[in-house]
Amino acid sequence: MKDNVRPKGNLLQTLQRGMEALTHVADSPDGLSVAQLADKLQVDRAIAYRIVATLEADAFVWRAANGNIFLGSAVLALVSSLEPQLRSIVEPELNKLAEETRATAFLSVARGMDAVAILVAESNSGLIRVGYRVGSRHPLTRGAAGIAILAGRAERPEDSDEVRAARRDGYSITRGQLQRGAVGIAAPLRLSGKRLVALEASIGVVALDDLDTEMAAPLLMNCAAQISQGFGGTSKLNNLKTV
Template sequence: MSTLQTLDRGLNALEIIARTAGGMSIAELAERLQVHRAIAYRIVATLEAHALVARGADGQVHLGSGLMVLASHFEPQLRAVARPLLTTLARETRATAFLSAAQGDECVALMVAEPDEGVLRVGYRVGSRHPLIRGAAGIAILTARPESPDEPDEVKQARRDGYSITRGQLQRGAVGVASPITTVERRPGGFEGCVGVVALDDLDTAAAAAAVRDCAGRIAALMG
């Protein structure tokens, strides 16, 4: 499928601006996009008209409030897609299933589904957060990022396996299994999430890993 060059440049501009915390000048943006400054100016003006970017008094370009409006519509769509799959995952594995996402340097649980059976459950709740470098969910998210020479061995292993397994890192006696949600083309600044399950020591990790990878793949496909 062919792409529309102007739209592609506009989206690339948003990604570049998003990765520049302090904002950037139109001249800097033009250099990063490898276009004439006049073209960069028109791109910014168009994005600004839709409140996707904003220019401060110093001329620096920042992300605009319009992106918050768009983002507010993303989570309900994600919930609609993921809820039935997460419920099935919890039932199949007899474990607490979750969908988590990266927020800064932390991993945050966005959705949780409990198994129907009255088994002992691990206390994992919506809003639970922990460092990305701890717990199966955070490690799974890190595996979808570009490789880093100083990344922990458990991230490297999880990347090779396609899933992460941790024991007792967040709660004593708990076993977590998680797999990243990766779309066909993952762009910088996009959604960084994972699907996983957490239970006590009797979790069948091999079966859980297969179920978690399948669920993550289904959600990724539905998200496009």
């Protein structure tokens, strides 16, 4: 049996390397060169070239003019099939979070440069509801949901102070950015760990001025940890854990 297909325990090494390659590419917003990928995989450059060629043949990655590798359209197709599964897992936790915080709870995902709400739960006891609905879209750089998603990414020099603070604290808080008087708090999720596809997402709650963020923060972080574990992943930030 050739070395590059030798099973490691119950794992097929060639497939495992391909999945690890996709994970490294996904974690690199500026793309990766073949040499950089080889270093991350700890393999010869020739093996890295074969891995990239295999993934490129089925559109899981593509190469830019400078040779850097980015995720391809086949990954987007897998992500689109992941969202219905995500909704079914998140919905009961989101309903619970809405009732506990007496606020509107939401699940948002990154689509291009925007955050889009794909699931919303309303509290039955909330007095005034915020106009946040499924399909609500806003730039990742504005609103708690988008900032939380950015905080879940690898640190970058151009990160705003809000993103840095959210990465440090485990959640983002914004006031009046999307709706006058609205207060939002959101935490990033890691939904797939080392799986083939990683979906960038955040959960949070939003209400008017009476939202108690000190009360909501631990409830939100517990909810984020439960969802991540239920989906087979891990919390996106080291300090995002049950409390």
